[in-house]
Amino acid sequence: MSARREVISAAGGVTNAADGGSPPASPAVRGGDFIFVSGLTAVDRQSGERVPGTTASETRLILGNLKQVLQAAGSSLDQVVKVNVLLHSMLEAPNMNEVYVGFFPDPPPARTVCGARLPDGVKVIIECTALVCRI
Amino acid sequence: MREVIPAPLPGLDLRRHYGHHQSPAIRAGGLIFCSGMLPIDPQTGERRHGTLTSEAHIVLGNLKLLLESAGSSLDRLVQVHALIYDSIEYDVLNRVYRQYVANGPPARTVWTAQIEAGFKIELDAIAAA
Helix, strand or coil, rough: CCCCCCEECCCCCCCCCCCCCCCCCCEEEEEEEEEEEECCCEECCCCCEEEECEEEEEEEEHHHHHHHHHHHHHCCHHEEEEEEECCHHHHHHHHHHHCCCCCCCCCCEEEEEEEEEEEEEEEEEEEEEEEEECC | EEEEEEECCCCCHHHHHHHHCCEEEECCCCCCEEECCCCEHHHHHHHCCCCCHHHHHHHHHHHHHHHCCCCCCCCHEEEEEEEECCHHHHHHHHCCCCCCCCCCCCCEEECCCHHHHHEEEEEEEEEEC
């Protein structure tokens, strides 16, 4: 009863950003019928460089990149089952949410939002688990 | 189907040693969901406080034992949540972590959290069975 495992390496040109260079993490990994996406930070899709901004702007950039990662992995935002959002401050939750609602279907996926101390002045980290469309 | 993965060594039975109401891991849907892995001596169950480096070696060693006992391995990891006590140790974590997940590493998210018993690291992991 072993599940298929596959690293999604060229995930739409998006690198997992939190430490620039090449962190010991794949952007996304398939396990069974699920795609597990690394925590994404606000980075430029082409250059992979950090794009610091507001919570809203970082959320928008991350979710745009997440869409690419999921597409490259044979999934999509509509197939997301769970999202974890880490914010540098829970006071920013409404600012994140305002952008967030535009990216996901209604009814949306399950989600947990929590405040955490994030590295390097990062304001938002978003990771998710999605179903594979192409099985 | 849901199957409990028992502790591969007596020290890793946190339910017995610390009363944690949790199984070491659960296999379901072709995946193995591990409980938060801590720097616990796998033989005795004693807490092994130390530097982030020393704690990370124990945690990853324990994770290896647990996954291999379930017929999986570190190479089969798909997702890791790395909780560390201070984000200043991010590079230190990566140095140790790379030694265990060399090629095609799992998806990962790192953040800072208060970890039980004053430990410096905890890993939450999912692997393909």
